[in-house]
Amino acid sequence: MRLEPIANPSLARSFGFPAAALVATVVIASLLAALAGANPLATLGLIVKGAAGSKFAMLETLNRATPLIFTGLAIAVAFRAKLWNIGAEAQLYGGAIVTVILGTSALSGIGAAALPLIALGAMVAGALILLGPVMLKTRFGVDEVVTTLLFNFVMLLLVSYLLEGPMKDPMGMGWPKSAPLDKSLRLPRIDEGLRLHWGFGLALISATLIWFVQTRTTLGYEMRAVGLNPQAARFAGIPVNGVLVKTALLSGGLAALAGFSEVAGLKGHLSLDLSPGFGYTGIIVAMLALLHPLGVVITAIFVAGIFVGSDSMSRAAGVPTYIADMLLALALLLMVLAIGLTKFRVVRG
């Protein structure tokens, strides 16, 4: 058996396989729910209801989608240039640390006008965190998958140290969390009374900007060229290493915005549970979106819906929330397979 590329896949093929992947995901998830002793249809119904069944549920889903849009964009931008940034988690925490440092500093004196400055500071931190691994890659050929991945653990330990030491909240009753941001530095709510904040708006604007950069600017053209064929890009005169560095700065900055948005928009302080793996889930979000920046918004909302819906279903039906992770993993695996099958056909012999 081998794979044979299809030059012009038919429309039925292009949509049929991904649709089949979704159906297969739902079927397997139902079996898993049945294994957990619940009624599969009712379980799925509860997930959908929990994710989108009310205004509250929908806004909660969008809230959860916000950091995923940022990390998904960070991954999509990097992967497009074949820069394998697995360290969005580290960049997220870098952005969060700077947000807290600036947000509890004298900057709070100028009120909400300081927010753009803080966001910029966070982006610089995220960009610098990714710059190191990329310089190692361009100078010495060190594999960035390893270095960016390891940075995640370094950053988590750094955050842990900061929260137990220099950044520990003196009023925190001993909990490892930072002092809260000044009230004037919190991102305003889009919907008063509910939790959705303007970080979501910033995420949508970012996605649109990235889409514009990728399709309408020379930088986007260079990033795609480098990702698709670095040899031809170099031959044509595109400065490959320079493009990789720019890509890294953009990707790291976007991931850091997730940290900024979570601290300034949602939590108000830094703690070790700020991100339940948004940096890693961002990879799933970006891959499901086929690295398209506007697609990232859709898949981030889809993925967030599965998480939020599963939480709510779990409370109601007693099925473990792990089903959310399994659903996502299944969806990703089957979608990758389906996308492969739209481009290749399996041939015997």
Added chain:
Amino acid sequence: MTSAHPKAQDVVLRLESITKRFGPLVANDAISLTLHRGEVIALLGENGAGKTTLMNILFGQYTADEGNVEVFGHPLPPGNPAAALAAGLGMVHQHFTLADNLSVLDNIQLGTVPLWRMGLGSKAARAKLAKLAADFGLGIDPDALVGTLAVGERQRVEILKALYRDARILILDEPTAILTPQESDALFDTLRRAVATGLSVIFISHKLHEVMALSSRVLVLRHGKLVGEVATRDTDRHALAALMVGAEVTPPSVAPQRPGPALLTLRDLSTPDVGAAPGLKSITLALRAGQITGLAGVSGNGQAALSDLISGLTTPQSGAIEMPDMPDVWSPRTVVAAGIARIPEDRHKTGSIADFSLTENAILETYAQAPFSRNGLLNWAAADAHTRHLIATNDVRCPGPSAPIRQLSGGNMQKLILGRVLEASPKIILANQPVRGLDIGAITYVHKRLLAARNAGAAVLLISEDLDEIMALSDIIHVISEGRISPEFARGTLTAAELGIWMAGIGFADAA
């Protein structure tokens, strides 16, 4: 070293009219050959002549479109490498297939015993290996890690691997390409011993003296066809060179023209070797206006180094590049800006980006300048209009400017690349193997464009392995061999056979 009149029952391998096509390219065109017991035959031909394809068919990596293979009188099932091994075929690849982190013994046993038994019960294996090593003069420490071995030793491991599996027919693909002369001599000694025990060998090479030294029969492939089969004793290097590159000379269709001033001069210039690929060895070369300079030579003799240098990818280690408008920095972008058009050797990997559209490929070298972009913002309308213009003026057959370029045939892809680099009427043109793998129509078109540019006063450097092409188009010819460049020969002063001698590395000032 073997009987000149082998008996029919001694036939160990028979290929019958093997044909293999890749799209429009016929890589093997009805090739038949027989191999007898204890015989060494050489398969001679240029790169791309179809030698490796033929062996890959024999080994089941490719399935032939037509024809069949018979080993020891039994048909070999196509597309089945395991069957080829079982039938007694052994292959030593040009690029080794060894695991660096395993010992010699483990590498040799790999694939012959289940993995979990490796290292156990290896006493018999050791004994067998020791006997083989002694019989064939392939001394090697079975416990040494392959990663610590020199290149020549690794090749011994490859040969031992084949012999260990009781190969009766050994195929060596360019075995000396990466060996020193001493290692080559040791290899030949081993092969002679192996043949004396009844082993049969197919030896793939484009080095004439090795073919003469080792083989009893020579088969010459050219453009996928078997163009000659001669007993080694009845031929010589010159005759083989002529057969390999094609002796028939196309009458020149080039009107003589007085050359202009030198537009690009390389003076006493050297570049470092890159791995096994030789660098340039203090070459001096002048490209003059209104002249096509042909650079003949067997691939892998420094053409890549020269091409990379002129393309702006590398800078000289010593020596000078001289141009009337010499750019301050020597890089791909600055050489293009200085008026050098580059047609790269590999249009798929270097000349284009397969998943980019025609439009995106058309602006690959010019996207950063007006009208295609201003202040970092791309103007797709201008790029699209430019691409449509290139498609129309170069007769590129394609679904449209937004189709991915990988959907195009090689010829149409090359026409677009040609249009891209020639549109701005460059002063200097580097054409590296510009027609390799193209059909006749596209070849004619490429040659027409190069001649038109030359007639309009451009300096053209044509690098090609195809002597016919070189002799038909060039005003002057140089030969490159192991990074050295021959004196220039005016059009028509040397025959193909005479050029073949230079190509074999004979005649250079420092040659042995």
